[in-house]
Amino acid sequence: MLSPLRHIPGPYLNRVSVLRALHGQRARSWISSVHQLHLQYGNVVVVAPNEISVNGDPKYLHDIYVKNFPKSQFYGQFGNHGHPNMFSSLANDVHLRYKRVLTALYSKLAIFSPKNTTRANLVEKIGQLVQAVDDSSRTNLGIDVYSLFASLAMDVVLAFELGASNGTDLLLRPDKRHIIISHRQVALMGFWTTLMPRLWNWAAGTTILQAAQKIEAWQLSIYSHAENNVPAVPATANVSTLEALKKHGYKERAAYSFLSDNIFAGHETTAIQLTYLTYELSRPANLAKQQRLVDGLREAFGVPGSSDAVIDDLERVDTLPYLNALLDENSRVHTSIPGAEPRVVDRPYLVTVRGGRTVALPRGTTISCQPYSVHRQREVFPDAYLFIPERWLAYEGEPEDEFRARIKRQTKFMMPFGKGVRMCLGMNLALIEMKLAVANLYWHYQSRLCSDWCEISGRASEGPANPIGMGESSQGRNTTDEEKMVMVDTYTTRPLNDECWLEWYRHGEVVQ
Numbered sequence: 289m290l291s292p293l294r295h296i297p298g299p300y301l302n303r304v305s306v307l308r309a310l311h312g313q314r315a316r317s318w319i320s321s322v323h324q325l326h327l328q329y330g331n332v333v334v335v336a337p338n339e340i341s342v343n344g345d346p347k348y349l350h351d352i353y354v355k356n357f358p359k360s361q362f363y364g365q366f367g368n369h370g371h372p373n374m375f376s377s378l379a380n381d382v383h384l385r386y387k388r389v390l391t392a393l394y395s396k397l398a399i400f401s402p403k404n405t406t407r408a409n410l411v412e413k414i415g416q417l418v419q420a421v422d423d424s425s426r427t428n429l430g431i432d433v434y435s436l437f438a439s440l441a442m443d444v445v446l447a448f449e450l451g452a453s454n455g456t457d458l459l460l461r462p463d464k465r466h467i468i469i470s471h472r473q474v475a476l477m478g479f480w481t482t483l484m485p486r487l488w489n490w491a492a493g494t495t496i497l498q499a500a501q502k503i504e505a506w507q508l509s510i511y512s513h514a515e516n517n518v519p520a521v522p523a524t525a526n527v528s529t530l531e532a533l534k535k536h537g538y539k540e541r542a543a544y545s546f547l548s549d550n551i552f553a554g555h556e557t558t559a560i561q562l563t564y565l566t567y568e569l570s571r572p573a574n575l576a577k578q579q580r581l582v583d584g585l586r587e588a589f590g591v592p593g594s595s596d597a598v599i600d601d602l603e604r605v606d607t608l609p610y611l612n613a614l615l616d617e618n619s620r621v622h623t624s625i626p627g628a629e630p631r632v633v634d635r636p637y638l639v640t641v642r643g644g645r646t647v648a649l650p651r652g653t654t655i656s657c658q659p660y661s662v663h664r665q666r667e668v669f670p671d672a673y674l675f676i677p678e679r680w681l682a683y684e685g686e687p688e689d690e691f692r693a694r695i696k697r698q699t700k701f702m703m704p705f706g707k708g709v710r711m712c713l714g715m716n717l718a719l720i721e722m723k724l725a726v727a728n729l730y731w732h733y734q735s736r737l738c739s740d741w742c743e744i745s746g747r748a749s750e751g752p753a754n755p756i757g758m759g760e761s762s763q764g765r766n767t768t769d770e771e772k773m774v775m776v777d778t779y780t781t782r783p784l785n786d787e788c789w790l791e792w793y794r795h796g797e798v799v800q
C-alpha cells in the first residue's frame with residue numbers, strides 16, 4: 289500500500305517484488321510480457337517496485353530521451369578493459385565529455401565526405417560482399433546471411449575504428465569468422481552482464497568464459513597492432529577512432545574501452561537489420577516488394593556492367609525512396625534493440641495513467657520505453673505487426689500535406705537508433721552501409737529462402753506475410769522459416785537459431 293508507485297497500473301506482484309522482472313529477463317520473455325502489460329493496462333505500467341514502462345505518447349520519448357534523464361545502472365556494466373565508455377557512462381556531464389570527442393567523426397558529413405577514407409572503405413567492403421554472394425550463387429548453395437552480414441559489419445566498423453589496413457578481413461576469410469561466434473556466445477549473457485554481474489562467472493560456465501577471454505585477447509592484439517601501424521592519411525582526411533581518442537588524452541585501455549564497445553554495439557545490430565531485411569524480401573509473399581526494389585535500382589543505375597560492378601554513388605543510394613521505405617519498415621518491425629532503454633527520473637516528473645489520473649514519480653524511479661512496443665502503436669501504424677514498407681511512401685491519391693503529416697507522426701514513434709542525446713553514435717555509418725549492401729546485392733541478384741534450410745511458409749500470390757514472433761514461445765516446431773526467424777526476446781535481439789539461409793540468383797537466371 290505504501291509503494292510510491294501504487295497508483296501506476298499493473299500487477300500487484302510487480303509493485304512489491306523484482307522477481308517477475310528478473311525471471312522474465314532471464315527466461316527471455318520480458319519484452320513480450322511488458323508489451324502485454326501495455327495492451328492490458330495502458331500507456332503507463334509498473335514493471336518492478338521502482339520501475340515503470342511508458343508507451344503510446346511521443347511526449348514521453350521527448351521528455352525521457354531528448355530532455356535526457358540519465359541512464360540507469362543497467363548500462364554501467366558495458367565498460368570494457370576496466371574502463372568506461374560512451375555507451376556505459378551514466379552521468380550526463382561525463383557522457384557529454386566523451387561525446388565531444390567523437391560526434392564529428394561519426395557525423396553524416398564526415399562519413400560522406402570525399403576527403404575521408406570511409407567512402408572508399410565502404411565501397412571496397414561492399415565489393416567483397418557481392419563477391420562472397422557471387423561465389424555462393426555459382427555453387428547453387430545457400431548462404432547464411434546472418435554470418436555474412438556480421439562479417440561485413442565487423443570489417444566496416446573495424447576499418448573505421450582502427451584504420452583500413454588494421455581492420456579485419458572476415459568477408460574474404462570465412463575461416464576467421466569464429467570470432468563472430470564468440471561474440472554471440474557472450475552477447476547471450478546480457479541478463480547476467482547487466483543485472484547480475486557478480487554472478488557472471490558462475491553463470492557463464494567454461495565455454496562462455498573462454499569465449500570472453502578469446503575476445504579480449506583478440507581485441508588487445510588488433511589494438512596493439514593498430515597502435516604500431518598508424519595509417520598514413522592526408523592531412524585533410526579523418527583519423528581513426530583510436531587516433532581521435534588518443535589525441536584527446538584517452539590512452540591504451542581507456543581508449544580501447546570505446547573501441548570494444550563500438551565493435552559490440554556496431555557489428556551485431558547491423559547484421560540483424562540486414563538479415564531481417566533480406567529475409568523479408570525473400571519470403572514468397574514479399575517477392576513483389578523485392579521486384580519493386582530491383583526496378584527502382586535499375587531505374588537509378590541501369591544494369592550492372594560486369595559481375596563485380598559496385599554502385600558507389602552514396603548520395604543517390606541514400607535517397608532512393610523504396611530502399612528507404614524498406615529500411616524504415618524493417619527497423620520498425622525487426623528493430624535490433626527492441627528492449628527497454630532505461631533512464632532514471634532525476635527531476636519532478638508527472639505521468640498520466642489509464643483513466644486520466646496524474647501521478648508524480650519519485651526521483652530515482654527507473655523509467656523506460658521499449659522500442660518493440662513504441663513501434664507497434666496501432667493508431668499510428670495500422671496492421672502494426674505486419675511488414676508493410678509502403679506505409680513510408682505516399683498512398684495513392686494521398687495529398688502531399690497529409691502524407692508529410694503522417695510520416696512526421698510515424699517518425700515520432702520510431703526509435704530504432706534510440707532517441708535524443710544518447711542516440712546511436714554509429715547511426716550514419718550503419719545506415720549508409722546497409723543501404724549500399726542492399727542496393728548492390730539486389731542490383732546483381734534476386735534472393736529466395738533456402739528450401740534445404742526450412743519449410744517455406746506462404747505463397748507469392750498470398751497477401752501480406754505473417755508477422756514474425758518475439759520470444760521462444762513463438763518457436764513452434766522450429767521447422768518453418770517463420771519459426772526459425774523468431775526474434776530472441778532480449779535487449780538486443782537476433783534470429784532464434786543464429787542463422788538465416790538464403791539462395792541468390794543473378795537476374796535472368798532460372799530460380800530453382
Ligand code: HEM
Pocket residue numbers: 374375376387445549550551553554555557558561624625628629630703704705706707709710711712713714715717718719
Ligand atoms: C543498425 C545498426 C545499429 C543499431 C540498430 C544501433 C542501435 C542503437 C541504439 C538503439 C542505441 C541506444 C541504446 C540505448 O539508449 O539503450 C545505440 C547507442 C549507441 N550505439 Fe548504436 N546501433 C547501430 C550501430 C552502431 C555502430 C555501427 C556503432 C559504432 C561504430 C554504434 C555505437 C553506439 C554507441 C557508442 C551508442 C551509445 C551512444 C551514447 O550513449 O551517446 N552503433 N545504438
